[in-house]
Amino acid sequence: MIAPRDTPVLQTPRLILRPRRIEDADALHAAFADAELMTYWSGPPHESVEETRADFAREAPEWRRWTITLRGDDTAIGLVAAGEKRQGNVTELGYMLARAHWGGGIAREAVSAVIDRVFAEGQRRVFADTDPDNMGSRALLERLGFKFEALLRAEWETHLGVRDTTIYGLLRDEWRGGR
Numbered sequence: 061m062i063a064p065r066d067t068p069v070l071q072t073p074r075l076i077l078r079p080r081r082i083e084d085a086d087a088l089h090a091a092f093a094d095a096e097l098m099t100y101w102s103g104p105p106h107e108s109v110e111e112t113r114a115d116f117a118r119e120a121p122e123w124r125r126w127t128i129t130l131r132g133d134d135t136a137i138g139l140v141a142a143g144e145k146r147q148g149n150v151t152e153l154g155y156m157l158a159r160a161h162w163g164g165g166i167a168r169e170a171v172s173a174v175i176d177r178v179f180a181e182g183q184r185r186v187f188a189d190t191d192p193d194n195m196g197s198r199a200l201l202e203r204l205g206f207k208f209e210a211l212l213r214a215e216w217e218t219h220l221g222v223r224d225t226t227i228y229g230l231l232r233d234e235w236r237g238g239r
Contacts, residue, residue, distance in 0.1 A: 067124040070173040075166065077126035077140060077173055084127045084136035085112040091138070091158040100191040101156070104219035128157065128170045137161050140174045144183075151178045153188045167200055172237065175204070179232045187229040189215075201228040205236055 070077040092106040128138035138157035157167045190197040206228035215225040
């Protein structure tokens with residue numbers, strides 16, 4: 061398993077993805093407090109920056125977390141996370157982007173960089189689960205080449221109640237670098 065401390069800096073034409081820091085909570089609190097953005101998250105919108113900081117302070121050793129920043133500006137605008145589920149084989153992805161940056165391809169560029177890294181490290185499969193009603197996330201995954209694999213009924217209990225989830229998967233030999 062790759063330790064979070066081994067989270068490398070990733071660069072794309074417009075972005076730098078660096079290891080997440082606790083102080084990124086201050087810049088991202090507005091996103092975590094955004095009721096629409098947090099609709100399909102695993103928990104409700106954050107009510108205070110202290111809540112966001114506490115969330116950022118929680119350790120999950122199997123996950124690496126990147127902060128998305130624009131080149132030339134180290135302010136956090138989003139996150140991408142990769143959690144190794146089976147060592148050397150399968151990784152789960154998660155992501156979020158502040159509303160001000162929606163629609164410009166930033167999420168696709170950031171998630172693509174992490175997928176490139178995960179597959180370069182030898183993983184054979186990446187997957188993501190998303191709420192069936194989260195059409196933006198589902199569209200992003202499909203644009204990246206992920207395949208719909210399953211609908212898991214009553215899989216999660218969230219602030220919305222019991223929710224289904226959709227599973228999307230991508231194999232290393234299917235990856236086309238986000239094209």
